[in-house]
Amino acid sequence: MSVHVAIIGAGLGGLVLARVLHVHGIVATVYEAEPSAMARTQGGQLDIHEQDGQVALAAAGLTREFRAIIHPGGEATRVLDRNGAVLLDSPDDGTTGRPEVLRGDLRCILLDSLPGGTVQWGKKLASLAALGGGRHELHFTDGSTVTTSLLVGADGAWSKVRPLLSSATPDYIGTTFVETYLHDVDTRHPATAVAAGSGALFALDPGQGIFAHREAGGILHAYVALNRPVEWIAGIDSNDTVAVRARVAAEFDGWAPALTALVNDGETAPALRPLYTLPTGHRWERVPGVTLLGDAAHLAPPAGEGANLALLDGAELGHAIIAHPDDIETALAVYEAAMFPRSAKAAADGHDMLALLLGARAPFALLDFFSGAFVA
Numbered sequence: 001m002s003v004h005v006a007i008i009g010a011g012l013g014g015l016v017l018a019r020v021l022h023v024h025g026i027v028a029t030v031y032e033a034e035p036s037a038m039a040r041t042q043g044g045q046l047d048i049h050e051q052d053g054q055v056a057l058a059a060a061g062l063t064r065e066f067r068a069i070i071h072p073g074g075e076a077t078r079v080l081d082r083n084g085a086v087l088l089d090s091p092d093d094g095t096t097g098r099p100e101v102l103r104g105d106l107r108c109i110l111l112d113s114l115p116g117g118t119v120q121w122g123k124k125l126a127s128l129a130a131l132g133g134g135r136h137e138l139h140f141t142d143g144s145t146v147t148t149s150l151l152v153g154a155d156g157a158w159s160k161v162r163p164l165l166s167s168a169t170p171d172y173i174g175t176t177f178v179e180t181y182l183h184d185v186d187t188r189h190p191a192t193a194v195a196a197g198s199g200a201l202f203a204l205d206p207g208q209g210i211f212a213h214r215e216a217g218g219i220l221h222a223y224v225a226l227n228r229p230v231e232w233i234a235g236i237d238s239n240d241t242v243a244v245r246a247r248v249a250a251e252f253d254g255w256a257p258a259l260t261a262l263v264n265d266g267e268t269a270p271a272l273r274p275l276y277t278l279p280t281g282h283r284w285e286r287v288p289g290v291t292l293l294g295d296a297a298h299l300a301p302p303a304g305e306g307a308n309l310a311l312l313d314g315a316e317l318g319h320a321i322i323a324h325p326d327d328i329e330t331a332l333a334v335y336e337a338a339m340f341p342r343s344a345k346a347a348a349d350g351h352d353m354l355a356l357l358l359g360a361r362a363p364f365a366l367l368d369f370f371s372g373a374f375v376a
């Protein structure tokens with residue numbers, strides 16, 4: 001196969017695609033904007049599901065490496081109300097099929113599995129031009145240029161490749177996460193450590209909540225969630241740590257101190273993360289020589305599927321290329337035919353889950369969901 005596969009973005013989706021192609025002897029180059037693998041902490045624990053993320057890692061031949069980085073105990077779940085009362089305490093009995101790993105560890109496994117030079121760091125795509133016949137010319141911010149006969153946009157929410165296929169852009173969905181960290185929690189924040197338990201914590205009230213996860217090394221990593229209009233977010237100076245903390249803390253006035261410690265006592269600057277999504281069911285007509293995967297294709301609310309879908313997209317696109325090495329258009333059409341309905345359903349489910357978590361019946365709708373009694 002003489003096609004040059006150019007993948008924009010070394011997130012989980014782009015890397016698994018490169019790995020699956022490599023396993024089958026097809027060379028790809030991943031162009032990544034960040035200057036190095038260590039340029040940014042990858043933070044955050046991901047639950048990797050049996051039906052998608054784990055399938056992709058098996059296709060990449062990395063199941064053993066994946067098993068070695070699972071965080072034991074991470075599948076435990078607690079639901080609390082704003083007063084800190086425990087409404088559900090579900091231990092990690094290893095049966096959920098959703099083991100937890102750190103995103104950074106998973107990315108390292110994928111990077112280590114690729115031949116040196118596969119990922120070209122510091123290559124931020126600035127613009128592209130269609131040359132006809134499925135070929136594209138890529139222009140990077142460092143002044144370099146590459147021509148490719150198969151372009152894959154794995155470049156996330158604000159994809160530069162997407163406009164070749166679609167005019168859709170992400171919209172704010174009315175919910176903002178504020179990301180915080182507590183370290184050495186058993187010693188420094190014992191009440192919060194006890195409240196959170198060994199895995200995931202959902203402390204919920206209508207319109208707002210605190211999602212936290214215990215990570216290895218005594219770390220509590222939290223997303224403080226608020227349903228607020230875009231003007232509310234715009235009114236906060238995101239560079240002013242004191243102002244962000246005070247503004248968010250005011251919204252949690254009266255909550256249990258063990259929970260508000262995740263708002264007030266964070267040991268890193270709280271990061272505002274307004275949530276954006278593409279339209280549910282986003283799709284495009286076939287355009288020769290280019291496709292998208294992961295968030296670039298189907299950015300949805302972060303309800304625990306995004307990374308898993310990106311992994312599966314990467315693996316399935318790899319398999320489609322391997323199955324049709326001399327007919328790229330058929331490969332891309334086969335990949336997209338399965339990816340479009342899968343991601344549309346996941347996006348709809350993600351919106352439903354966010355509404356359930358932060359809706360008028362919080363926290364009880366989540367209890368119904370876990371007991372199987374929830375009706376949308």
Ligand SMILES: Cc1cc2nc3c(=O)[nH]c(=O)nc-3n(C[C@H](O)[C@H](O)[C@H](O)COP(=O)(O)OP(=O)(O)OC[C@H]3O[C@@H](n4cnc5c(N)ncnc54)[C@H](O)[C@@H]3O)c2cc1C
Nearest residue numbers: 009011012013033125155156294295302304305306307310
């Ligand atoms: C707050 C939050 C919490 C989440 N929690 C979870 C969770 O628990 N479980 C889960 O499954 N999903 C979760 N997600 C979703 C998940 O993070 C994404 O769906 C997933 O990372 C998508 O992977 P990707 O490979 O498509 O894109 P990304 O991970 O976004 O990777 C894109 C890559 O492209 C690079 N890039 C971007 N632009 C360019 C350019 N112009 N040129 C070159 N490179 C470029 C970026 O630097 C990046 O490395 C969460 C998302 C958010 C926002």
